[in-house]
Amino acid sequence: MRVLILHxxxxxxxxxxxxxxxxxxxxxYAPQNEYTLHSVRQxxxxxxxxxxxxxxxxxxxxLTWRWAKPKSLRLDRILDExxxxxxxxxxKIALPQDEYDHTELLDNWLADWKVDxxxxxxxxxxxxxxPRAGKHAAIVEGLTGYIDxxxxxxxxxxxxxxxERKIDVGYRAKTxxxxxxxxxxxxxxxxxxxxxxxxxxxxxxxxSTHPGDVLVGDAWLQFLGNCKFTLGCESGSxxxxxxGKLRECVESRLRRNPSAxxxxxxxxxxxxxxxxxxxxxxxxxxxxxAIAGSCQILIPGRYAGALNPGEHYIPVEPDCSNxxxxxxxxxxxGANEARINACYRALIGNPKFHYRHFVSDLLAQIRSIxxxxxxxxxxxxxxxxxxxADLREAFTRSVLRVYQNHVDDMKEIGFVPNFLHTLxxxxxxxxxxxxxxxxx
Numbered sequence: 230m231r232v233l234i235l236h237x238x239x240x241x242x243x244x245x246x247x248x249x250x251x252x253x254x255x256x257x258y259a260p261q262n263e264y265t266l267h268s269v270r271q272x273x274x275x276x277x278x279x280x281x282x283x284x285x286x287x288x289x290x291x292l293t294w295r296w297a298k299p300k301s302l303r304l305d306r307i308l309d310e311x312x313x314x315x316x317x318x319x320x321k322i323a324l325p326q327d328e329y330d331h332t333e334l335l336d337n338w339l340a341d342w343k344v345d346x347x348x349x350x351x352x353x354x355x356x357x358x359x360p361r362a363g364k365h366a367a368i369v370e371g372l373t374g375y376i377d378x379x380x381x382x383x384x385x386x387x388x389x390x391x392x393e394r395k396i397d398v399g400y401r402a403k404t405x406x407x408x409x410x411x412x413x414x415x416x417x418x419x420x421x422x423x424x425x426x427x428x429x430x431x432x433x434x435x436x437s438t439h440p441g442d443v444l445v446g447d448a449w450l451q452f453l454g455n456c457k458f459t460l461g462c463e464s465g466s467x468x469x470x471x472x473g474k475l476r477e478c479v480e481s482r483l484r485r486n487p488s489a490x491x492x493x494x495x496x497x498x499x500x501x502x503x504x505x506x507x508x509x510x511x512x513x514x515x516x517x518x519a520i521a522g523s524c525q526i527l528i529p530g531r532y533a534g535a536l537n538p539g540e541h542y543i544p545v546e547p548d549c550s551n552x553x554x555x556x557x558x559x560x561x562x563g564a565n566e567a568r569i570n571a572c573y574r575a576l577i578g579n580p581k582f583h584y585r586h587f588v589s590d591l592l593a594q595i596r597s598i599x600x601x602x603x604x605x606x607x608x609x610x611x612x613x614x615x616x617x618a619d620l621r622e623a624f625t626r627s628v629l630r631v632y633q634n635h636v637d638d639m640k641e642i643g644f645v646p647n648f649l650h651t652l653x654x655x656x657x658x659x660x661x662x663x664x665x666x667x668x669x
Contacts, residue, residue, distance in 0.1 A: 230262040230263070230283045230284065230592075230595070230606060230607060231262070231263045231265075231280075231281065231282050231283045231284075232255060232262050232263065232264050232265070232282065232283065232284045232285075232286065233264075233265045233267065233277075233280075233282045233284070233285045233286065233319070234252065234253070234255065234264060234265070234266050234267070234286045234288060235267055235269065235285065235286065235287055235288060235291040235311070235314075236252045236253075236266065236267070236268055236269070236288040236290045236291050237268055237269045237270060237288075237290040237291055237293070237294070238252055238268065238290055239268055239270055244445065245445055245449075246380075246445065246446055246447075246449060246450075247373075247374040247513040247517075248289070248290060250374065250375075250377045250380075250584065251288070251289060251324070251373075251374055251375075252288045252289070252290060253266070254375070254377075254584045254587065254588055255286070255588055255591070257584075258584060258585055258588040258589075259588055259592060265277070265280065265282070269291055269294060269307065273310045273311065277313075278313045281319075282317065282319040283319055283320065283595070283599065283604065283606045283607075284319055284320045284321075284322065284595045284599075284606075285314060285317060285319045285320070285321045285322070286322050286324065287321065287322065287323045287324065287325075287339075287342075287344070288324055289324050289325065289326045289373075292323065292324070292325045292326075292335065292338075293327075294307050295331045295334045295335050295338060296330060296331045296334075296473055296476070304334065304338075308338070308341075314342055315341060315342045315343065318602065318604065319604075320345050320346070320594075320595045320598045320599050320602070320604070320606070321342060321343065321344045321345050321346070322344070322345065322346045322347075322348070322591065322594070322595070323339050323344045323346070323347045323348070323366075324348050324371065325339075325347065325348075325349070325350075326350055326373055326510075327466070328349060328350065328351050328354070328355075328358045328508070329351065329354075329358075329465070329466045329468065329469045329470065329508040330408075330409075330466070330470055330473075330476070331470060331471070331472065331473045331476075332357075332358050332469055332470065332471045333471035333472050334471075334472060334473070335358070336358060336359050336360060336361050336362050337361060337362075339359070339361075339362035339366065340359075340361035340362040340364070340365065343365055344362060344365070344366050345365070345366055345367065345598045345602075346366055346367050346368075346369065346594055346598060347359065347362065347363075347366050347367070347368045347369070348369055348370070348371025349368050349369070349370065349371055350370075350371050350372060350373050350510040351465070351508045351509070351510055352368070352369070352370035352371070354506070354508055355368045357469070367594075367598075369594075371587075372510070372511060372533070372582070372587075373464065373510055373511070373512055373513060374512070374513030374516065375513075375516070375582055375583055375584040375586075375587050376516050376520065376576070376577060376582050376583045376584065377584050378583070378584070378585060380450065380517070380520060381520055381577065383447070383450055384450055384453075384454055384520045384521055384522075387447070387450050387451045387453075387454035387455075387521075388454035388521055388522055389454055389455050391457060391522065391566075391569075394454075394455050394456060394457045395433065395455055396433055396434075396435045396452075396455050396456045396457065397432040397433045397434065397456075397457050397458060397559075398423070398427070398432060398433075398434050398435070398436065398456065398457070398458045398459070398460060398526070399434075399435045399436070399452060399453065399455075399456035399458070399459050399460075399523075400419075400420050400423070400435070400436040400437070400459060400460040400461075401436075401437055401438075401442065401443065401444060401452075402416040402417050402419070402420050402438050402460075403416065403417065403438065403440070403443075404416075404417040404438045405417065405466075406476070406479060406480075407479050407491050407494040407495065407498070408468060408470060408475040408476045408478075408479045408498070408499070409465075409466040409467070409468060410466050410467030410468040410499070410503045410504060411467055411491075411503055411504055412465055412466055412467035412504065412507045412508075412509070413465065413466045413467065413468075414491065415462050415528065415547055416438075416462055416464065417438040418547070418548075419460055419462055419528065419545075419547065419549070420436045420437070420438050420460060421438070422547070422548050422549040423436065423460055423526075423545070423549050423552070424436050425549075426549040426550075426552035427549075427552060427556065430556055435452075435456070436460070449517070450517065450520075450521070453517055453518055453520075453521035453523055454521045454522075454523075456518075456521070456523045457523065457524065458523060458524050458525070458526050458543075458559060458565075459514070459518040459521075459523045459524075459525055459526070460525075460526050460527075460545075461512075461514055461515055461518065461525055461526070461527045461528075461542075462527060462528035462530065462547075463509040463510065463511060463512070463528070463530040463531065463532065464509065464510050464511075464512040465507060465508045465509035465510055466507075466508050467503050467504045467505070467506065467507050467508070468499055468502060468503055469506070469508065475498055475499050478494075478497065478498035478499075479494050479498050482494055482497055482498065509530060509531060511531075511532055511533045511535075515527075515532065515536075515576070516576055516577075516582060519572045519573050519575075519576045519577055520573075520577060522569050522573070523569070524542070524543065524559075524565040524568050524569050524572075525541070525542040525543070525568075525572060526542065526543045526544075526545050526555060526559075527542040527543070527544065527545065528544070528545060528546070528547050529544050533582075535575045535576060535579065535582075536572065536575060536576075540568070540571055541568055541571050541572040541575055542568060542572060543555055543558045543559065543565075543568070
């Protein structure tokens with residue numbers, strides 16, 4: 230099977246591990262196929278335009294170009310340069326996230342390109358998101374990230390015995406802009422509220438929403454493996470922004486008054502619109518904390534129907550007004566051990582939360598859609614019965630094909646050898662990043 234993966238991950242070393250796992254999971258779990266990886270920041274060559282593909286994957290990072298600035302130039306350029314995608318007979322699959330942001334642009338984009346399958350992370354709202362694209366595409370439930378086999382194995386090395394962990398409560402969250410509404414603000418506000426309400430209780434807290442404190446790669450797993458408890462909530466927004474007008478209004482106001490409060494921005498840009506609906510999704514952090522054996526303290530939510538307050542986690546109010554009760558429950562080692570084990574079974578024990586299952590479903594969907602379209606796709610499954618050495622060999626061949634495609638592209642546009650050397654280093658990082666996870 231010949232697969233094109235369109236993405237925007239140029240620097241593997243600084244990318245979030247969840248983004249790398251998500252974009253390149255097919256290469257790891259189905260290396261028997263032939264892959265072409267193309268970053269949107271690379272030139273579109275005749276080789277890419279003329280190559281015949283069985284499937285084309287529009288990765289999350291590629292689809293974020295719908296809110297690039299200025300939209301009239303950046304997105305139009307993308308749509309023009311990649312117009313050959315719309316004409317391709319390949320099975321086209323989209324993996325969008327933040328579907329409430331520039332919703333109309335996303336819907337039109339996927340409809341115009343005749344995308345066949347959309348993995349929607351806010352699946353219950355998919356009718357609202359895809360009135361055009363949904364007429365052609367099948368829409369199934371997806372996740373923002375899944376469990377990687379190697380992460381589970383690596384955590385066995387990184388995880389510290391619970392009683393020996395140095396951090397009582399750990400948390401990292403990004404402060405989201407006002408145009409994601411009050412629901413979007415919960416992630417950062419949770420950390421601030423918890424830190425304030427737990428002050429003076431002799432707890433070692435490592436809680437930050439500062440961009441400079443972001444942890445990437447193995448450092449993130451090491452952090453979680455040293456936390457007795459982790460905070461969390463569902464990700465999402467309580468506003469829908471079809472064309473990016475809310476974002477434009479908020480950013481324009483902030484340019485004039487950088488200290489404008491959320492309430493001021495709400496009155497000016499989305500008065501009466503917030504919290505009518507909550508567009509929520511389960512985030513990868515929940516899965517990673519479960520792998521780490523960290524007891525989770527969560528704002529109650531849906532959590533893909535897998536977790537219940539009390540049974541799987543300690544429930545905390547969004548404003549942490551029940552901090553006394555949370556602290557009391559944190560002292561019950563027996564109950565917390567039971568929660569950790571129950572959460573592990575509910576998430577890690579459920580195949581639907583694993584990349585292996587996701588890739589298997591994705592390949593089955595490609596074959597099924599290909600049959601309906603009359604395409605002669607020679608599919609390859611996960612190869613679970615294959616020997617580990619065979620999978621490593623298939624992975625090596627796959628990476629070498631990716632490298633050769635890049636070399637051919639660079640030759641076509643006349644780049645100097647120094648750039649090829651740099652490209653080889655980048656691809657080498659990809660081999661190391663994905664290769665060690667296969668071995669895990």
